[in-house]
Amino acid sequence: MVLGIQPFSDRSADGGPRLDAEEEVMRVERGAAVALGRRAPESPGTLYVTTRRVIWLSDTEAGKGYSVDFVSISLHAVSRDPEAYPQPCIYAQIDLGEEGDETDDSESESGEDEELSKITEMRFVPSDPSQLDSLFAVFCQCAELNPDPNTEIEEEEEEENSWVYSDELMEGGMDWQTLANPIGHSNGDHDLARNVLELHINDERFEDAEELEEHRNCGSNGH
Amino acid sequence: MLFFSYFKELVGKEVTVELKNDLAIRGTLLSVDQYLNIKLENTRVVDQDKYPHMLSVRNCFIRGSVVRYVLLPPDGVDIDILHDATRREARGN
Numbered sequence: 001m002v003l004g005i006q007p008f009s010d011r012s013a014d015g016g017p018r019l020d021a022e023e024e025v026m027r028v029e030r031g032a033a034v035a036l037g038r039r040a041p042e043s044p045g046t047l048y049v050t051t052r053r054v055i056w057l058s059d060t061e062a063g064k065g066y067s068v069d070f071v072s073i074s075l076h077a078v079s080r081d082p083e084a085y086p087q088p089c090i091y092a093q094i095d096l097g098e099e100g101d102e103t104d105d106s107e108s109e110s111g112e113d114e115e116l117s118k119i120t121e122m123r124f125v126p127s128d129p130s131q132l133d134s135l136f137a138v139f140c141q142c143a144e145l146n147p148d149p150n151t152e153i154e155e156e157e158e159e160e161n162s163w164v165y166s167d168e169l170m171e172g173g174m175d176w177q178t179l180a181n182p183i184g185h186s187n188g189d190h191d192l193a194r195n196v197l198e199l200h201i202n203d204e205r206f207e208d209a210e211e212l213e214e215h216r217n218c219g220s221n222g223h
Numbered sequence: 224m225l226f227f228s229y230f231k232e233l234v235g236k237e238v239t240v241e242l243k244n245d246l247a248i249r250g251t252l253l254s255v256d257q258y259l260n261i262k263l264e265n266t267r268v269v270d271q272d273k274y275p276h277m278l279s280v281r282n283c284f285i286r287g288s289v290v291r292y293v294l295l296p297p298d299g300v301d302i303d304i305l306h307d308a309t310r311r312e313a314r315g316n
Contacts, residue, residue, distance in 0.1 A: 071288075073286065074242060074244070074285070074286050074289040075242070075248075075283055075284060075285045075286060075289070076283065076284050077266070077280035077281070077282060077283035077284070078280060078281055078282055078283075079280050080280075080281060081280070084280070091280060093244075093246075095244075095286075095289055120244075136282065136284075139284065140262070140284045143260065143284060143286060144256060144258070144260060147258045147287070147288075148258070148287075148288040
């Protein structure tokens with residue numbers, strides 16, 4: 001999966017985009033214009049919203065088109081405010097990841113492709129503004145089909161060795177509010193280290209019998 | 224699933240979502256899903272200087288992975304419920 005807007009020119013015989021094996025088209029919007037960053041809108045073209053990305057193909061120039069993966073779309077919205085943009089459109093922000101931080105550095109734009117990969121906003125302008133809400137809904141559905149590849153891995157890690165153990169919290173006998181506001185509470189000590197040490201005080205009041213045994217087997221850290 | 228459950232409780236309330244690119248958007252929380260994708264309505268940008276073209280879009284969908292913070296309304300935080308929920312979550316219930 002690539003971040004940012006890519007040029008797209010891979011068309012099938014019927015003039016539509018050639019898609020990946022598992023990819024499906026969810027919506028076709030004919031007579032749609034696209035505006036990249038601050039560039040003038042390009043039209044006429046056809047917008048294809050697939051299960052993986054958004055593709056715009058020019059109706060007039062055979063090789064011209066753009067695609068952006070849904071994992072790269074940070075947010076999308078319906079824009080109807082004429083002060084923001086003259087035509088009602090779908091506004092989308094593009095996530096460039098690490099590259100995004102370097103936009104201020106290099107002024108050199110050696111080719112249109114390089115410039116393309118630094119664009120962070122784009123707009124999709126349908127010929128019929130009444131289609132905007134349903135187009136927005138399709139964008140939402142397809143975005144939901146494309147969660148971050150890292151998401152599941154993070155969930156696994158949280159279950160294993162998270163640095164905050166609930167057992168320790170209960171042992172300290174400290175309630176949530178004390179933790180949230182360590183300054184001025186209990187002994188009024190601002191020393192973070194001391195607060196951490198206090199977490200390890202054995203207080204069996206809040207322990208279930210089972211968990212007590214488990215915890216003894218786990219051993220102690222930092223007592 | 225803790226944050227998913229918690230944010231579901233906040234649906235209908237005003238929140239401010241701060242993205243990892245520093246953009247902050249205020250709006251009414253319309254819905255949230257298991258990936259913490261967020262839908263806001265009646266949105267307005269908090270600091271308009273960086274993204275002036277995003278003024279008052281009506282509805283927006285924010286990808287969960289680009290969210291840095293969700294700023295909560297003061298009356299939206301029930302500390303006792305949150306405490307119980309985090310305890311249960313850490314126990315793996």
